[in-house]
Amino acid sequence: MKKTEKGILYGLIIALTFVILGTFVLYESNETLDMVAEQLGVIGNNILTAPFPEYSVPWFDTVWTSLVLGMISTIAIFALTYAVGKLLLKIRAKSDTK
Amino acid sequence: MHIPDGFLSPAVIVTTYVVVVIFWAISFRRVKSELDERMVPLMALLTALFFAAQMMNYPVIGGTTAHLLGGASLGILLGPSTGLISMTIILVLQCLLFGDGGITALGANVLNMGVVGVLVPYILFVFIIRATKGKQLFVGAFISGFVGDVLAATSAGLELGLSVPTFLYGVSIAVPAMAIHHSIIGLAEGLVTAALLKLLITSKPEVLNLSPTFRHLSSFKIHQVGGLPLEKN
Numbered sequence: 001m002k003k004t005e006k007g008i009l010y011g012l013i014i015a016l017t018f019v020i021l022g023t024f025v026l027y028e029s030n031e032t033l034d035m036v037a038e039q040l041g042v043i044g045n046n047i048l049t050a051p052f053p054e055y056s057v058p059w060f061d062t063v064w065t066s067l068v069l070g071m072i073s074t075i076a077i078f079a080l081t082y083a084v085g086k087l088l089l090k091i092r093a094k095s096d097t098k
Numbered sequence: 099m100h101i102p103d104g105f106l107s108p109a110v111i112v113t114t115y116v117v118v119v120i121f122w123a124i125s126f127r128r129v130k131s132e133l134d135e136r137m138v139p140l141m142a143l144l145t146a147l148f149f150a151a152q153m154m155n156y157p158v159i160g161g162t163t164a165h166l167l168g169g170a171s172l173g174i175l176l177g178p179s180t181g182l183i184s185m186t187i188i189l190v191l192q193c194l195l196f197g198d199g200g201i202t203a204l205g206a207n208v209l210n211m212g213v214v215g216v217l218v219p220y221i222l223f224v225f226i227i228r229a230t231k232g233k234q235l236f237v238g239a240f241i242s243g244f245v246g247d248v249l250a251a252t253s254a255g256l257e258l259g260l261s262v263p264t265f266l267y268g269v270s271i272a273v274p275a276m277a278i279h280h281s282i283i284g285l286a287e288g289l290v291t292a293a294l295l296k297l298l299i300t301s302k303p304e305v306l307n308l309s310p311t312f313r314h315l316s317s318f319k320i321h322q323v324g325g326l327p328l329e330k331n
Binding site: 004007008011012014015016018019021022023025026027028029030031032033035036037045046047048049050051052053054055070073074075077078079080081082084085086088089091092095 | 099100101102103104105126129130133134135137138139141142143145146147149150151153154155156157158160161162163164183184187188191193194195196197198200201202251254258265267272275276279280302305
């Protein structure tokens, strides 16, 4: 395995460990903004309906599905950002040749 | 720190979107000089890493929680333009897939966490490293992470405070509430930023020499940062 690939693998393992910690240990979210809003009676309703609200699968809401969702979305973000990075380089190469 | 729909006034929504679109345009132009082939895996990895890190909520004060932002690390390691693009990817997906932050508040959230949270730490880090001739890496990274987090929260508080009567409390209450609570997680952000840089210096110094920030520093006749000899730009 190449050095870069090894680094990516270790990094992704750390990211997935964060997902595990975020699902099982550090999951309780009570942000200042939400708390202040609640005290004031301000209700924030999102206009768009998110397919996975609060990082859960609405039709099968268990801690395990949240874990799998968190892991898949972390890897998907990695892949998406990689694709965006490559696309930006391609655009640059195209504009350089013009 | 993710603002949902319904908290911001139309004027604040429009203003924040306009400001962010300007920063996106600048970033997309500047990213050409920051990004190179070897940095793409690092960009993808750091984006995934801080997306996952934002899932972990730490107790702060008064029963509230906060999460790490990652803005300082993204800004310092990837450069401000690539860092902003990375943070934008995180925030857009959080908004569209998980309902973390509203679509009308996306401009404000990107402004707080992507522009203020990435750009301010980058500027501070470069300033401190230049002022100390590369000797205070840990201090520079810690202060950058801390100030970046607190200012991002302050910016959110300002937007909320300026959204009266949509948001019931003005600037004098919203700003300190956000800034004080996030100063606790800001300390953690500072430590994480400093620890990450220290770890990379000892285990993967080649990564730092790829970073546009470190390449930029070498053009200011800074020859080493935290003991890491910089490659000439």
